[in-house]
Amino acid sequence: MIKFSDKQLAIPKLMRPVYLVTAGQSKFDRAFPDKRTEELCVDALVQAAEMINMSPAELKSYIHTCYYGHFADHFGDQLLGEALIHDRLGLDPLGNCGVKTGGATGGTTLWEGVKAVASGYSNCVLCMGWERMDEVPTDEGNFYISCAADKDWEGPMGHIYTGYYAVMAQKYWQVFGKQEDSFRKTMAEIAVKHHGYARMNPYAHAPMKITVDDVLKSPVVAFPLRALDCCVMSVGAACGILCDEETAMKLSKNSPHKPLRIWVTAGSHTLRAADRRDMEIPLLPNETKDQYKDLGKKFPGGERYPGFTGFLAARMAAYYAYNQVGIKDPTEDLDVIELHDAFTISDIQTYEDIGVRPYGYGRDYVESGDCYHTNPKTGKPGKLPSNLSGGLIGCMHSVGATGIMQVFEIACHLWNRWAEVHGDEKRWKAFGRQKPSDWTDLQVKGAKRALAISHAGVGSHVTCTILQNPDHLIKKDA
């Protein structure tokens, strides 16, 4: 049993408020044989400027420091790609720094940017993330991804990261899912939901109109995970501009939206799931110690925490974030969320890690219908809709950009600009994509607060980003 000290559990405090002023992203796709990565990053920054009715040159004149999230150098066969992109963006001689934390790279890039502004080092920071995963075939790509596992103890075993993750999925499936057909169907519903929402998103890589049956009949990758349970491997870029209050107001003078307050927290856990030791469950504000005392009785095999069923890093990131901004109950206090649905089962697991449902009961949230934009059971708005972008399964997983894409998406809801950004005929056309005849406005009406979880591998790094409309802060001094 391992324990944490009070010092380690101290709640973070920003030295001054930090604002997300604007954000942008490129089209996401499996491959861009006709574009350099730098061009995709330019696309993202140009959109960020357009979102606030500013020229790219004017926006750049405010930027003081740059953080660049890019995980897998070996895919692009290029070290210091950050410097190339920095040059192509015309941002020399500003200080810049590369950030790498696997699948959480995008979130961690924002984490670094927030700290640079909060500390007073910079008044305006560019956080840009991208990934180039199309320059090797799939088998070689799987090998490269497996390099994110321990190269001596895990990598030689198949060089297939999905397999290293899937032992956790199997444990969850058997212990909390009880191997029930109904649980397997719930997982499939997540894939249907996320591929379906991606149809409304012109940026999305994998829009699909599919059924639960299609998911259940798709090829097995690692049982119970099938092909349609898995995220896509994408190419693309996303960025956000973070500022102090004074700069945020200046940059927003012609903007149709107001800047949002932003906080980012982070947690970690062992790179190898094998190294996880037993511990007490760190509690979120809406949980009590007693509620987990009989978890092993209710779910035999679920005694160990986090064992192979939960993500401690996600739990810790949520613990810091909720206590920092004053969230008591995420379902009540938040309006829209984006989770790291690398697999359908991770969506369910994360509902538990972030306290939307207690451990063991994540599936209930999907089955309640409240994770949808419109609850299919009641016809009313979902209580806390998730992954309206399509998530990693439907929209993209361009690793270094993913956590920033999530924040772009939830910001669009808080800015009340989701329909404008996603419904624009010109954008669909520019991306060479057909806007569906049944295109639906997924704007979450009246959204004031949102969350995004950015997650690496089997949970080695996780960040939790909170956005709030500054007029609707839960805690004024957060």
Next chain:
Amino acid sequence: MSMSGQVSVKDNKYKIKGDFHHLELGQPIRNADDDWHLLGITNPRTMIHMHSYGGEAVFFESLSQGKLMAARCDNGKCENKGSIYQPFRTICPDCLVKMTPFDMTDLAKKTAKIHTFMVCERSGAFNLLDKPIKFINIEFDGVCTILFSYLAVGEPKMGMRVVPIFQKKDPTYTILDLAWVPEGTKADQLPRGFSF
């Protein structure tokens, strides 16, 4: 005739001989939809890396001798003194003091059971295992971590008792020299090169 790169260590320095890379020209990538205009270039590359197991070398060497080594924290000042780690690691993660290696082969034979598993139909490039790969995580009595490995015979099930087998003949000196089989498996059922 070229010789594949080989490495030894003398005076704490790498001594290399043979070829560590092979030359091959790239090929143009052209756009079939646009009059075969140039879009890019392939970059072929075959290169041999060197890698040190450091303090964990004893673990990988021992596999080829039929031994499963673990590590135990014996530091009297450590709050988790007595913790046993498998996967093997050299330093206690709590007190950062060097741990004591010990042979846990008998403990594994008596107490190993499957904590979770996964039958994986796919693999990445350079995979050496037969597919489907039966990944298993193994728990042991008194060990605080859960080893990741693979089942070489039979079908995995949670809670199944398993025993270790070792590739003592023609070892690879990698983690692949260790595999597991259901308790009661006969010697003649083991994969080539493996024994109990």
